[in-house]
Amino acid sequence: AQTVTQSQPEMSVQEAETVTLSCTYDTSENNYYLFWYKQPPSRQMILVIRQEAYKQQNATENRFSVNFQKAAKSFSLKISDSQLGDTAMYFCAFIRGGGADGLTFGKGTHLIIQP
Amino acid sequence: DVKVTQSSRYLVKRTGEKVFLECVQDMDHENMFWYRQDPGLGLRLIYFSYDVKMKEKGDIPEGYSVSREKKERFSLILESASTNQTSMYLCASSSGQGWEQYFGPGTRLTVT
Numbered sequence: 630a631q632t633v634t635q636s637q638p639e640m641s642v643q644e645a646e647t648v649t650l651s652c653t654y655d656t657s658e659n660n661y662y663l664f665w666y667k668q669p670p671s672r673q674m675i676l677v678i679r680q681e682a683y684k685q686q687n688a689t690e691n692r693f694s695v696n697f698q699k700a701a702k703s704f705s706l707k708i709s710d711s712q713l714g715d716t717a718m719y720f721c722a723f724i725r726g727g728g729a730d731g732l733t734f735g736k737g738t739h740l741i742i743q744p
Numbered sequence: 745d746v747k748v749t750q751s752s753r754y755l756v757k758r759t760g761e762k763v764f765l766e767c768v769q770d771m772d773h774e775n776m777f778w779y780r781q782d783p784g785l786g787l788r789l790i791y792f793s794y795d796v797k798m799k800e801k802g803d804i805p806e807g808y809s810v811s812r813e814k815k816e817r818f819s820l821i822l823e824s825a826s827t828n829q830t831s832m833y834l835c836a837s838s839s840g841q842g843w844e845q846y847f848g849p850g851t852r853l854t855v856t
Binding site: 662664666671672673674675676679720724726730731732733734735736737 | 777779784786787788789792803836843844845847850
């Protein structure tokens with residue numbers, strides 16, 4: 630079984646700052662995918678970014694980027710030029726490749742962007 | 745865009761009632777999932793289905809069952825609702841490639 634750990638229950642930064650959310654995971658799988666999901670107050674889960682374990686290059690989506698360290702089993706999310714609309718719960722999630730399993734989620738980090 | 749819809753946004757039921765939560769996706773996805781979300785516990789997988797009439801237990805299936813008679817629809821059934829099933833329920837779907845899951849808006853169920 631795999632586990633996903635987010636060690637920061639809550640973070641608060643000023644608008645326009647850069648913030649990094651931490652995530653570590655534990656698995657014996659070699660083929661897997663990692664995700665960051667955002668859940669704003671509306672409760673709609675939104676995919677932020679996706680990383681394939683076999684890819685060395687870190688994924689980037691506009692202001693969002695990841696630092697994927699496979700050997701360390703670390704998958705942090707960096708948000709640049711943070712905006713008020715980034716205020717949300719952020720969940721790190723894992724799924725093994727090759728099967729139709731469900732996602733394994735961390736417990737989330739509540740990110741607050743202050744004006 | 746993928747659209748996943750859930751039958752109710754808010755639902756209040758009494759203990760012992762049979763409860764049906766419906767989920768429909770419009771992207772012809774093979775895989776569908778039910779999660780529950782509780783404060784401090786994150787999201788936990790209840791059941792999932794990788795094909796019509798197929799179902800697999802997730803991490804917390806006790807007290808729940810599911811039905812998938814058509815590819816686009818996945819129902820979660822609480823046979824006899826209990827207060828400890830008060831929670832936010834999220835449905836999701838995914839295709840066979842890429843593995844990212846697309847979520848519905850959630851149903852907040854309160855059992856009194």
